[in-house]
Amino acid sequence: MNGATSTAISGRGLYKTHQRGDTRVQALNNVNIDVAAGDFIAICGPSGSGKSSLLNVLGLLDPPAAGEITLAGNAVALNDERELEKLRREHLGFIFQNFNLVPVLSAVENVELPLYPSPISARERRQRALEVLHAVGLAERVNNRPNQLSGGQQQRVAVARALVRKPLLVLADEPTANLDGTTTEDLIDLMVKLTDDLGTTFVVATHDPRVIKRARMVYTLSDGVLYS
Amino acid sequence: MKWLAFAYRNVLRNKRRTLLSVLIFSAGTAAILSATGFVSASFHGLREATIAGQLGHIQIGAKGQFAGFEKTPMDNGLSQQQASAAMTNAAALPGVRFSMQRVLFEGLIAAGDRTLAVVGSGVEPEQETRLSGVFAAIVDGDSLPVSSEADQNKVIIAVDLARALGVKAGDRVTVLATTEKGVLNAIDLIVSGIYRTGIPELDRRAIMMPLATSQSLLDTQRISRVVVVLNDTARTDAVAQGLHARLTDLEIKRWIDLAPFYQQVVTLYSNIFGVLGAIILIVVLLSVSNAMLMSLFERIREQGTLRAFGIPALRIRQNFLLEGGIVGMIGGISGLLLAIVLALAINFSGIEMPPPPGRTTSYPLLIFIEPTAYGLTLLGMVIVGVLAAALSLISSRRMTILEQLNHN
Numbered sequence A: 001m002n003g004a005t006s007t008a009i010s011g012r013g014l015y016k017t018h019q020r021g022d023t024r025v026q027a028l029n030n031v032n033i034d035v036a037a038g039d040f041i042a043i044c045g046p047s048g049s050g051k052s053s054l055l056n057v058l059g060l061l062d063p064p065a066a067g068e069i070t071l072a073g074n075a076v077a078l079n080d081e082r083e084l085e086k087l088r089r090e091h092l093g094f095i096f097q098n099f100n101l102v103p104v105l106s107a108v109e110n111v112e113l114p115l116y117p118s119p120i121s122a123r124e125r126r127q128r129a130l131e132v133l134h135a136v137g138l139a140e141r142v143n144n145r146p147n148q149l150s151g152g153q154q155q156r157v158a159v160a161r162a163l164v165r166k167p168l169l170v171l172a173d174e175p176t177a178n179l180d181g182t183t184t185e186d187l188i189d190l191m192v193k194l195t196d197d198l199g200t201t202f203v204v205a206t207h208d209p210r211v212i213k214r215a216r217m218v219y220t221l222s223d224g225v226l227y228s
Numbered sequence B: 001m002k003w004l005a006f007a008y009r010n011v012l013r014n015k016r017r018t019l020l021s022v023l024i025f026s027a028g029t030a031a032i033l034s035a036t037g038f039v040s041a042s043f044h045g046l047r048e049a050t051i052a053g054q055l056g057h058i059q060i061g062a063k064g065q066f067a068g069f070e071k072t073p074m075d076n077g078l079s080q081q082q083a084s085a086a087m088t089n090a091a092a093l094p095g096v097r098f099s100m101q102r103v104l105f106e107g108l109i110a111a112g113d114r115t116l117a118v119v120g121s122g123v124e125p126e127q128e129t130r131l132s133g134v135f136a137a138i139v140d141g142d143s144l145p146v147s148s149e150a151d152q153n154k155v156i157i158a159v160d161l162a163r164a165l166g167v168k169a170g171d172r173v174t175v176l177a178t179t180e181k182g183v184l185n186a187i188d189l190i191v192s193g194i195y196r197t198g199i200p201e202l203d204r205r206a207i208m209m210p211l212a213t214s215q216s217l218l219d220t221q222r223i224s225r226v227v228v229v230l231n232d233t234a235r236t237d238a239v240a241q242g243l244h245a246r247l248t249d250l251e252i253k254r255w256i257d258l259a260p261f262y263q264q265v266v267t268l269y270s271n272i273f274g275v276l277g278a279i280i281l282i283v284v285l286l287s288v289s290n291a292m293l294m295s296l297f298e299r300i301r302e303q304g305t306l307r308a309f310g311i312p313a314l315r316i317r318q319n320f321l322l323e324g325g326i327v328g329m330i331g332g333i334s335g336l337l338l339a340i341v342l343a344l345a346i347n348f349s350g351i352e353m354p355p356p357p358g359r360t361t362s363y364p365l366l367i368f369i370e371p372t373a374y375g376l377t378l379l380g381m382v383i384v385g386v387l388a389a390a391l392s393l394i395s396s397r398r399m400t401i402l403e404q405l406n407h408n
Ligand SMILES: Nc1ncnc2c1ncn2[C@@H]1O[C@H](COP(=O)(O)OP(=O)(O)O)[C@@H](O)[C@H]1O
Pocket: A018, A019, A020, A025, A026, A027, A045, A046, A047, A048, A049, A050, A051, A052, A053, A054
């Protein structure tokens, strides 16, 4: 995969406002962004600057008030709920600040979940999930439930889950916020390695300097305005 | 399959979440099955008591016999040829154990200076004993003589009537009745014993004597009815149809035609227990849906996560219904086992129930274990589980993915 030549996702003229009581908060203000395939991008900025809003819009979880999104070369129909669902399923992966693993499922079962809608055999599903868990260094813990794993291990499971469908783009909102120093470094190493080895594209919202330092490209958000 | 497995894991691996619902289902199932098992045991007991105690399975009489009114005694009786034709035909039908003859009459009984009205029957004691085991529940003295060699001038008198007359076993009484030809006749008989019928009205009015004795009292060769006894109550309709086809000039009555109270009791109790069952189901439905609402609430973020990964919201809701069904199934099965244990424990403990209305004898508390009822109740619980899940889905607010992801 040669990331330099193709654009994974791009946003043009993105606006997002949130209503909070009587006041309207301008979370995104005319944001333009291009993410090349295979890139590792950090979006930084203080709390409340609009990082999550941007990731949610790019992740097709929350429609922008205005603007256009192109995913894998196609304009996205932002008001078609089922189409968005399909695009998320086929092209996107997510990593959350608090991992969001399903507590009753083992690591490998969690990783299998995004594959459920696919018409593949149980054996193949399991095979693919195990491969990704292997790639994130959790081959030994595949049958453990989230509460039997450390925070760093849980987040690796979440990374594996985000990767199992081989998405074009993985969106991670403050993935290291709940991790301590060394585990944060390990997770960053993992993401960098996956970018290099598998050509995975990461867009990471963070205010963690250790992440920012390792990103290939850093954008800064301030009051909803994006600076590169 | 994978979705079912997912639902199954959600149910089984979160014991705390599932336990409450399973307990509710289990209690509801056991309650319903115990109630229906008790009711059907009661129906069965009442039915067999009605048949064995008095009616037999089928009765055959001349036209008009069962209407009750006769212009002269034995006017609607069966001639000897008719009676033996009826008995021969009955014997030829599969499932018939035996048949016997009865004479029914009304008359007076006198002892000392007291005279009271009676309903009398002439019976074949040996055959009656085959029908009911203890054909008359003797409380004093002996039953009617079984052997035809013995003295036939015997009578047994129901307990309250005997008290009213002031007679005991061994005393002499005179029984008076109008003969077939309309003449008053009287015979002297020895009280062989006092018996209890179990039915208050009959305890005040009933007497029984050997068939031949009653025929000589009424000066007749006729009998009133042929009583047909079967091996199995379930054969009643088939045998009745067979008799209808062969004995076109006679009336054939099944036990249920002669016991309208049985139908009334069955209808009454079915309604009462139907309402009770419906209430149990509703209570189960509401409390389980409440428990499931909590489970739904706990998993809001999980739902947002699944939807972020492109799993359709509809699919997630369907899976929640599936979970409801699985919980209903697990709870239903455990309730079913509980019901079996309860039924066995009660059946072996030999608890006696007080006499039902219109009866004077108590009966054992029994609870039937009926596969059909068990199957239907289990199915019902699975459906209630799905409904409870649906109810909690309906009563929970629809949320956007972000609302779900940001919950708590
Ligand atoms: N659901 C919401 N309702 C109201 N205001 C919101 C909501 N989400 C975000 N905001 C506001 O929008 C602004 C941007 O928030 P966010 O995108 O979460 O920033 P960040 O992730 O950088 O902290 C903040 O002022 C925040 O309070």
